[in-house]
Amino acid sequence: MKLTTRGRYAVTAMLDLAIHGEQRPVSLADISVRQEISLSYLEQLFAKLRRGALVDSVRGPGGGYRLAHDRRAIFVAQIIDAVDESVDVTNCQGKGNCHHGEVCLTHHLWQDLSDRIHDFLSGISLADLVDNRGHGTSGGVDTVQKLILQ
Amino acid sequence: MKLTTRGRYAVTAMLDLAIHGEQRPVSLADISVRQEISLSYLEQLFAKLRRGALVDSVRGPGGGYRLAHDRRAIFVAQIIDAVDESVDVTNCQGKGNCHHGEVCLTHHLWQDLSDRIHDFLSGISLADLVDNRGHGTSGGVDTVQKLILQ
DNA sequence: CAAATAACCAACTAAAAAAGTTGGTTTTTT
DNA sequence: AAAAAACCAACTTTTTTAGTTGGTTATTTG
Numbered sequence: 001m002k003l004t005t006r007g008r009y010a011v012t013a014m015l016d017l018a019i020h021g022e023q024r025p026v027s028l029a030d031i032s033v034r035q036e037i038s039l040s041y042l043e044q045l046f047a048k049l050r051r052g053a054l055v056d057s058v059r060g061p062g063g064g065y066r067l068a069h070d071r072r073a074i075f076v077a078q079i080i081d082a083v084d085e086s087v088d089v090t091n092c093q094g095k096g097n098c099h100h101g102e103v104c105l106t107h108h109l110w111q112d113l114s115d116r117i118h119d120f121l122s123g124i125s126l127a128d129l130v131d132n133r134g135h136g137t138s139g140g141v142d143t144v145q146k147l148i149l150q
Numbered sequence: 151m152k153l154t155t156r157g158r159y160a161v162t163a164m165l166d167l168a169i170h171g172e173q174r175p176v177s178l179a180d181i182s183v184r185q186e187i188s189l190s191y192l193e194q195l196f197a198k199l200r201r202g203a204l205v206d207s208v209r210g211p212g213g214g215y216r217l218a219h220d221r222r223a224i225f226v227a228q229i230i231d232a233v234d235e236s237v238d239v240t241n242c243q244g245k246g247n248c249h250h251g252e253v254c255l256t257h258h259l260w261q262d263l264s265d266r267i268h269d270f271l272s273g274i275s276l277a278d279l280v281d282n283r284g285h286g287t288s289g290g291v292d293t294v295q296k297l298i299l300q
Numbered sequence: 301c302a303a304a305t306a307a308c309c310a311a312c313t314a315a316a317a318a319a320g321t322t323g324g325t326t327t328t329t330t
Numbered sequence: 331a332a333a334a335a336a337c338c339a340a341c342t343t344t345t346t347t348a349g350t351t352g353g354t355t356a357t358t359t360g
Binding site: 154155156159187188189190191194208209210211212213 | 346347348349350351355356357358359
């Protein structure tokens with residue numbers, strides 16, 4: 001599991017979709033404006049999210065993207081995996097071609113860490129984020145309210 | 151907490167130090183050869199590790215670097231913090247200048263994740279890595295043995 | 301004391317990854 | 331027919347990471 005700003009963009013965009021996509025599909029142009037992410041960059045991200053079967057697209061006017069599943073069934077880990085096609089964290093991924101053992105010693109460390117991050121993010125759904133459940137300090141319901149009214 | 155290859159390099163180098171630095175200081179030239187990391191890049195990393203009070207340096211022939219504390223008292227999180235001067239994970243770090251609330255919603259997510267990663271890595275000392283304790287699959291004692299004999 | 305060793309330092313360069321741009325096409329609705 | 335929006339590929343810019351160059355300073359050893 002790789003953690004970059006790209007993954008954060010993707011989660012933010014999917015969260016936007018979860019919040020605004022209840023009634024009709026949401027266009028990337030809208031997300032672009034609301035989240036201040038370049039449209040073409042969003043296109044690239046959503047191409048991957050679509051391949052990952054996390055969103056469905058609707059073409060033509062009034063079209064856009066919809067979550068492919070219920071909010072409660074889409075997890076942050078999936079989003080990041082779809083978008084950050086997880087490159088190996090280790091140099092010597094099982095190939096055993098790490099001539100010096102130290103690399104292997106840390107290998108296990110990174111592997112383990114990677115698993116833990118994945119587990120953590122696998123437990124948090126878009127619904128959790130919308131409800132602001134499942135994590136630290138609260139943004140409060142009114143924050144979400146503002147978003148919906150926006 | 152930021153997780154890049156730079157941090158991995160630093161942990162690997164510190165682990166090399168923990169293993170080979172029992173008797174005398176270890177020169178960066180040695181670490182460079184064993185771990186296949188460019189000497190000057192190591193110099194840059196060790197400048198930061200020294201500022202972070204994780205290593206002591208000894209100049210002149212026979213000199214090099216030594217752990218500033220016992221292996222059991224140096225933790226992976228410290229190494230990464232020293233080297234990857236943790237840039238904020240969030241765009242709107244407390245400043246409250248995130249005009250749209252979604253950013254703030256994910257903010258808490260990343261903050262929480264960051265904390266958890268930090269906690270995890272704060273619990274793993276260099277001694278743990280040398281003994282290959284505290285994480286997943288084992289490399290075995292013989293691996294470490296090879297290293298010491300190298 | 302001279303030579304060698306190794307830390308220390310700054311500025312530069314190269315390579316890779318991330319982010320954004322451009323200029324389209326295709327599909328669908330109104 | 332026109333407009334909206336997905337879809338697509340190739341390119342450019344920016345940022346980060348990694349490595350290079352060319353030194354100086356401190357310390358040890360022959």
